Amino acid sequence: MGHERTTRSHFRGTGRIPRRTGRRSGLLALALAIPLAVPGSAVAGPAGAAPGRAAAGAPSPAEQWNILRPKLEGIKGTWTNQSYTGSVSRTMPDTALLGNGDVGVTSGGSTGVKSFYVSKGDFWAGNPTARTAPIGGVTLQSTTAQDNPDLALGATATAGSTAGSFTASRAVNGQWGSGYEGWVSAIGKPQWIALDLGSVKTIARFVVRNDNAARPGNEAFNTKNLTFQTSADGTTWNTVDTVTNNTADVIDRTVTAVQTRYVRLHITEPTQNTTPDSTNNPRARIGQIELYAGAGGTTPPAQPFREEQHIVDGSITTSVSMGNTPLSMRTWLAAEKNVLVTSVTSTGSQPVRLQASVFAGAMGSPNSQYSNSSGVDGQVMWAERATPSGPNWVSRAALASTVLGATAVQPPTSSGATAKTVFTVPAGGTVTLVTAVTGGGRNPAAPHGDAVARVRAENTGSIGTLDTQRVAWWKNFWMRSAVSLNDAALERYYYPAQYFIGASSRAGRTVPGIFGIWTTTDDPMWDGDLHLNYNAQAPFYGVYSSNRPDLALPFHEAILAYVPEAQRRAGQDLRRVHPEYVTSRFPNGGVPSGVLFPVGISPFGSASGSTTDDQYHQQVSNSLFSATQFVAYYEYTQDENFLRTKGYPFLTQVARFFEHWVERDAAGAYSLWGGPHEGTWGKNSSPDLGMLKQVLAAAVSGSQKLNVDADRRAVWQNILGNLPAQPTTTLNGRTVYSLASGIQGTDTRLIRPGDNTINLEFIQPADQLGVNSDAGRLQVARDTVTAMNSWGQENSFPKIFNQAARVGYPADQLIDAFRSVISTRTAPNLRITDPHHGIEKSGATEAINSMLVQSDASVISLFPAWPAAKDASFYQLRQKGAFVVSSSKAAGTVQYVDVRSEAGGTLRLKNPWSTAFTVTDAAGNAVPYTTPGGVITVPTTAGRTYRVTPV
Structure with a gap:
């Protein structure tokens, strides 16, 4: 296990009040102070460098729209x-x-x-x-009568039994379609459903649409045996046709034409009896019944x-x-x-x-x-x-x-x-x-x-x-x-993913639930709620670098609305997290301050009934996951009003809880317990540890920025400086990042290849490791990505690609893995599917943005995880420090970098050239800069645009 105490700083401001633009934004000054070198002139580079042609820079808005619109029209x-x-x-x-x-x-x-x-x-x-x-x-x-209309449509339907609201009328209402459930009976057999057609009609064909016809995966509930019956009075029934041993989704039978007003399906075997449920709980499930005067084969x-x-x-x-x-x-x-x-x-x-x-x-x-x-x-x-x-x-x-x-x-x-x-x-x-x-x-x-x-x-x-x-x-x-990737598969994911989060979330509105804002059933999975152990946060992972940080504001509001209830839970409900552990440390069953969130909430705050999944799963990390989005919003915007009124107050609540929760040993070192996976219990849970470092660093720098809470700041600094390094273990002879330093229970594995990449969430969303980090730690991270091999794991889609890009995983391998999942998981509407999740898949847009540009350790790096020989460009991707960056790479060379500084501060750009370059403002005037350690360092003014180009 490694124990280096490396943390990252957050929320260090410029000392300036951000200049307001058309959206709530500002600037976060970059955290690491780099010593100034001798100021440069307009041109710098190695001696004897051959001059080249400087690129014109980013396209104008009109030019950009002419590029982007045809691309979007084709997707x-x-x-x-x-x-x-x-x-x-x-x-x-x-x-x-x-x-x-x-x-x-x-x-x-x-x-x-x-x-x-x-x-x-x-x-x-x-x-x-x-x-x-x-x-x-x-x-x-249409109101036009068909040549061979469905005579059952709108008939009066009755049944021998009904399960809840799945009444007989649902089998003849004409609303049948994908996912539809019609009539469902109570448990038991036989069952029947009867239709009164209102008058005598000629019937020569009947169609029964079984459960699997509308709901694939439910073939066990297809009707097996039934008889088709008619009656002159609705009381005495005559059998016209018998169906046995059916397995088909749709029963379509032609019969000798009969005149009747009443029709009945008498169902003796309502299921296939092939699963425990279909055997032990037999119910009739008929999606739709259709009756036709014409024989089979006459459907136009x-x-x-x-x-x-x-x-x-x-x-x-x-x-x-x-x-x-x-x-x-x-x-x-x-x-x-x-x-x-x-x-x-x-x-x-x-x-x-x-x-x-x-x-x-x-x-x-x-x-x-x-x-x-x-x-x-x-x-x-x-x-x-x-x-x-x-x-x-x-x-x-x-x-x-x-x-x-x-x-x-x-x-x-x-x-x-x-x-x-x-x-x-x-x-x-x-x-x-x-x-x-x-x-x-x-x-x-x-x-x-x-x-x-x-x-x-x-x-x-x-x-x-x-x-x-x-x-x-x-x-x-x-x-x-916008991005231009010269890769149709990646763009076919990227732009629809942006569309879905843009269609779902809007400042001033209610935060979307786990499936966005599209609900078609009264029984949505997970209640359609906000699952706080990553699912509710993941949709917003890419909005900050995509220059749409305002899309995350509804999430902040939902979390803040729940704070009073989370405070109550921290004081009164903590024992439910882990009764034995909490009782041993907190005999009163709670802590005196801070917040504790359950896994599932609604957007309606502390209102009675607003908690959807009232469980903790032995985790105290729900507040930490939520805090990552408050940190990200401020780091990418430097909105000081947000920091003062929302970001910092929430972060202090999270920090106060963990002041109590962490354990301190005799040497002054801190540790903490929690569940990396739901239901597990481990020491120094990797995501908890990484996100706590992020929260404490942000709370410290926030208190400095706002000049408040000096006493608490010292406490936070002490904990931050004495937390352990991210835990590691050995797998197949290689050091890899683990779930925790130790896990109790029946499954004590420290790494679970093929599973959810929880052990890498300290990289993203916690931002504790990036492309400018120590080379050894980066190699451990890349080896962990390889060992996990979780590219296709459903929870990992908004995680592993982001995490791999953040640590500079081999670009071609990363893109191949991304393409592979996209090719097998894309629905007709271009969303990424899995059986249990929804809008969170938009979070992997951050991976593509991070392949193209990253701000890590106070330095912006261009194309850090992009194939060296692959052309690409991006337009107005936002970076930490509220720098909005555009650039292009062609034939292996960065053509230009345009940076709009939204609130001033120092721009630090990793030099992408071995030749000379110029630094100018938008008007072409030379701008002073230095190049300490190969980093182009430019003092900026709020609202100005800077251009760096090779010459």
Whole structure:
């Protein structure tokens, strides 16, 4: 084990008040003081260096947009069928997604039916505990009768039993699609479901869509044996067809035509009996029942279909046929207003009648404790949803829709949770469906009135203005920074990942949960919450260097809102972390100050019910993980107001807890206990140790910057200076970084190859090791990355690539591993998939940024983890110290470096050239500099841009 006591400084300021720009930003002065050398002139370099041509510098904004826009236009999700696989999901959907940081929109539907499912970032149920919830959605479909229509659609359905809200009517509502669950029975067999068609109909074919048809992986729950029965009176049943030993997802049977009003499926074996659950808990699960007068094989061929998700401007285009008429749709969500717009243009030669509907409810696992209602107000349709009542809060949200530009619009009608209207789109004409979204939060008044008023205020002119504003907003978003990698695979990950976090998070809004702001089910995995042992922080790992630090502000607000409860827990609930250990050290069951966070919370602070996963898993690191994002925001922005009002107060709370938690031996050395993995217990847990060093260093420098807490500063400095080095162990003859210095319990392994790279989180997000660190420690880190080989491990995606880049892992190997995971894990909407996680995958954008530029140990390094022979460039990547950097590398040579200093301070740039270079300002005037230790060192002025180029 190594025990060198190496720590890093944080939060050292310039002494200047940051100059405000268009966003909250400032400057962090770099921490290491490098002795000044003799000031240089405008040109420096080795004697006799051959002069070369200096590059022109970074492109202008107009030039940059002309480069970037075609790239973004070419990166899009594409679908050519109407299965909408993954639209209804307990995790993050796989279909086209829109978002404005408050409202999330998920594309869905079925053949000939176009739906958009709507959720809202602050629409959380509070009872019995917090969880995200969908509001409902809007649907467009034809009213034209099909040649061979589904006669079961809308039939009155009854069943022998029902499990919760999975009623029989769900099997005939026409909303079946990917992820959908229809009728589910109680446990037991046999089961039955019966349909009353309302009048006598001719039936020659029946279709049963089993559970696995909509929810892949559930083949054990496909119906095995059933009989298809008819009746003249709904009481006496005649068997028409018998199905035995079925394993198929869809049962599609042609029968001798029969005239009947009543139909029943009598299910004798509802499951395959191939798993313990399907054997011990047999339930019938029927996603949809379809009945046709025509025999099998008469289903008309699929009409041409194409849907595209456009990240360049946050829109979805759909080419689809309804009523045998080709339609072109464009759907978008306003950037600054919660208004969803779908324009429908007919490209056919005849008018087409369409039905528009707005509904409240969940597409997946609907909870009967939610209330869903609808209504009409003039030409406006509305639907409203309320979360379950109980001792905690109730949230309400509403949708209101109206049709603009149509002819022959019928008065809307309402029934149950759905309101609808019928209208005509003339040949070649365009009609617009406008939907306002309101409500959310805790205990709002009924929001549908506000939604009605908002949508009624819209007209063709205002919609055009919103459209223009949306396009401008996304252009501004993309122009904050950009990369050019000459690598289509990496860029196909990088830009969609930026899109998803940009669509999910917005300053002044509610922080997105683990799956972003896209919820389509009442039973989201992990309650859709904020998991604080990395998952909730990981989406923001790349926003700082991507020059979008404001996207992290909602996370800070959620953490600060929970502080009062975290303080209570530190004093009263600590024993639950590890009863034996805590009782031995803290007989009162708590510590007198500081904060203790559980693993899962909601955005609503200390409100009753806001804790989602009320466990600690023997970990005290949730506050430390959260603190990393406060440190990063200040280091990359030097926003002194943030430091004073939010960053420093929170860091001191975390530091105060660990003042009590750490143990001090007779020699004055400190150690701490905690769980590196959930449920483990180890001494000097690697992530805890690294993040504690980061917090203490930041608290010390923050107190110096603000000139406060000198007494506490001395305590923090003492602990910081006497913490051990990151623990190591030996694996296959090599020294590697370990999970802890020692672990108790049944699994005492100090390193777990192939598992989550927890043992490297001291590198990132804790920033305790970087490309300018000691060469020996860097080699240990690179050997650890190799030994872990966790490139494909699902938790590690937003970790290992960042960590590898930060320590200068061999660039070609790093990129190959990155490409390999991307190639096998990319969903049609271009998100990175795994069975349990969502928006956190955006965090690996930090890896790409760190390959191109890093600020470590107060020095900015260019292309530190990029292949030497591979061209690349980047535009406005933000570095610690609030330096915004642009550069390009071609033919192995850095062409230029442009640096905008947002609040002054000293720029330190590792010299990338062996030849002469110039340092000028934006006007071309020579700027004084020094080159101590091969580091180009330039005193800067806030708001000025500096250019360094070879000559």
